[in-house]
Amino acid sequence: DTGVSQDPRHKITKRGQNVTFRCDPISEHNRLYWYRQTLGQGPEFLTYFQNEAQLEKSRLLSDRFSAERPKGSFSTLEIQRTEQGDSAMYLCASSLDRGRTDTQYFGPGTRLTVL
Amino acid sequence: LAKTTQPISMDSYEGQEVNITCSHNNIATNDYITWYQQFPSQGPRFIIQGYKTKVTNEVASLFIPADRKSSTLSLPRVSLSDTAVYYCLVGSPLFYNQGGKLIFGQGTELSVKP
Numbered sequence: 001d002t003g004v005s006q007d008p009r010h011k012i013t014k015r016g017q018n019v020t021f022r023c024d025p026i027s028e029h030n031r032l033y034w035y036r037q038t039l040g041q042g043p044e045f046l047t048y049f050q051n052e053a054q055l056e057k058s059r060l061l062s063d064r065f066s067a068e069r070p071k072g073s074f075s076t077l078e079i080q081r082t083e084q085g086d087s088a089m090y091l092c093a094s095s096l097d098r099g100r101t102d103t104q105y106f107g108p109g110t111r112l113t114v115l
Numbered sequence: 116l117a118k119t120t121q122p123i124s125m126d127s128y129e130g131q132e133v134n135i136t137c138s139h140n141n142i143a144t145n146d147y148i149t150w151y152q153q154f155p156s157q158g159p160r161f162i163i164q165g166y167k168t169k170v171t172n173e174v175a176s177l178f179i180p181a182d183r184k185s186s187t188l189s190l191p192r193v194s195l196s197d198t199a200v201y202y203c204l205v206g207s208p209l210f211y212n213q214g215g216k217l218i219f220g221q222g223t224e225l226s227v228k229p
Contacts (some may be wrong), residue, residue, distance in 0.1 A: 043159065043223055
């Protein structure tokens with residue numbers, strides 16, 4: 001399977017704990033995105049990488065959230081001191097910059113439940 | 116980024132053609148129109164993308180009138196497995212440093228019945 005993969009698929013944690021999610025993009029895709037989706041809503045943009053550079057961060061990404069993409073390959077999203085409001089599906093997408101259009105391919109997501 | 120409006124839900128029966136229309140009155144000259152499909156507990160899946168007139172692939176067709184203020188996703192002969200949420204998105208081409216975030220609305224929940 002050469003699609004976007006995410007790990008873990010499910011995570012249950014207690015409020016106040018730290019969690020880290022991993023995303024492996026499609027090989028050679030230079031762009032990587034993180035989105036968050038709550039029940040009944042469409043995905044909301046969190047942050048975006050071009051290679052290893054983090055180029056944009058949403059206001060949704062509070063100081064407790066940090067994302068990295070070392071060496072422009074896989075990416076991690078860490079949430080510190082989790083809150084119940086962080087419970088959501090966290091989606092990763094990747095794309096290849098073709099200069100005019102950019103089709104994003106999504107992974108299966110990591111469902112986070114904060115108790 | 117242009118805002119989109121689409122029906123919240125639609126019902127259909129197996130074997131029928133389904134057309135989902137999306138309004139995007141303030142679409143910009145450089146904007147493309149993209150449709151995604153999402154099943155429960157899965158990430159969105161790219162269906163089709165177009166700029167004007169008609170685009171067709173093995174899954175769907177996308178019709179865009181000359182004024183580009185709306186677009187219609189056409190799914191031929193739907194089956195039960197086409198039950199999903201369909202999102203219409205409008206956005207400009209992605210230039211370096213301008214970001215490429217997709218802005219999703221609530222989407223259209225399509226229910227296909229036997």
